[in-house]
Amino acid sequence: AQTVTQSQPEMSVQEAETVTLSCTYDTSESNYYLFWYKQPPSRQMILVIRQEAYKQQNATENRFSVNFQKAAKSFSLKISDSQLGDTAMYFCAFVMDSNYQLIWGAGTKLIIKP
Amino acid sequence: GAGVSQSPSNKVTEKGKDVELRCDPISGHTALYWYRQSLGQGLEFLIYFQGNSAPDKSGLPSDRFSAERTGGSVSTLTIQRTQQEDSAVYLCASSLGGRGLFNEKLFFGSGTQLSVL
Numbered sequence: 001a002q003t004v005t006q007s008q009p010e011m012s013v014q015e016a017e018t019v020t021l022s023c024t025y026d027t028s029e030s031n032y033y034l035f036w037y038k039q040p041p042s043r044q045m046i047l048v049i050r051q052e053a054y055k056q057q058n059a060t061e062n063r064f065s066v067n068f069q070k071a072a073k074s075f076s077l078k079i080s081d082s083q084l085g086d087t088a089m090y091f092c093a094f095v096m097d098s099n100y101q102l103i104w105g106a107g108t109k110l111i112i113k114p
Numbered sequence: 115g116a117g118v119s120q121s122p123s124n125k126v127t128e129k130g131k132d133v134e135l136r137c138d139p140i141s142g143h144t145a146l147y148w149y150r151q152s153l154g155q156g157l158e159f160l161i162y163f164q165g166n167s168a169p170d171k172s173g174l175p176s177d178r179f180s181a182e183r184t185g186g187s188v189s190t191l192t193i194q195r196t197q198q199e200d201s202a203v204y205l206c207a208s209s210l211g212g213r214g215l216f217n218e219k220l221f222f223g224s225g226t227q228l229s230v231l
Contacts, residue, residue, distance in 0.1 A: 033216040044225075045207070047219060047220065095214075095216065099214070100162055100170075100214070100215055101162070102215060
């Protein structure tokens with residue numbers, strides 16, 4: 001069975017610093033997709049960034065980038081120049097190709113301090 | 115509407131009572147998902163509707179849970195004889211449908227916080 005593990009329950013950094021959230025997953029599949037979602041206090045999940053497993057190039061979206069290590073089954077999220085609005089729960093998720101069932105990690109609570 | 119709408123936002127009920135949670139997806143979205151988010155946990159898949167196909171109910175935790183989607187739009191999740199372990203946030207999401215989760219964006223509602231006393 002596929003699993004997703006986020007080993008950091010909570011992290012806090014100062015505004016403008018860079019922070020990295022870790023995620024590891026377990027699967028025997030070769031084709032899959034990985035996601036990072038943000039959940040602010042409003043509870044509404046928002047897609048931050050996504051990565052295709054067959055692409056070696058790491059995805060980037062403005063201040064957000066990933067470090068995808070397929071062999072190690074690791075998918076970390078780096079947030080550069082962190083802002084107060086980045087304070088939220090962050091979830092790593094995985095889905096197999098052409099599937100619709102996302103497998104979710106337990107989340108990391110990120111606090112950006114002014 | 116502009117986004118996925120869920121009601122009520124919060125629901126407090128007594129153990130043993132039935133509750134109904136409502137989800138209004140984005141107009142035109144054929145795929146609709148229900149998830150449960152327990153405290154300190156990731157999201158747990160409950161049920162998936164795609165167009166007129168039979169729903170995938172494989173994530174429903176017990177026969178006390180059921181869901182329907184009328185007219186391919188509004189969905190209701192019903193929990194009968196609620197238990198304290200049912201306390202959680204219930205999230206609904208919708209997407210255009212049919213192309214896989216990488217090729218289409220999931221839009222989430224703000225969820226219903228259910229508290230069973």
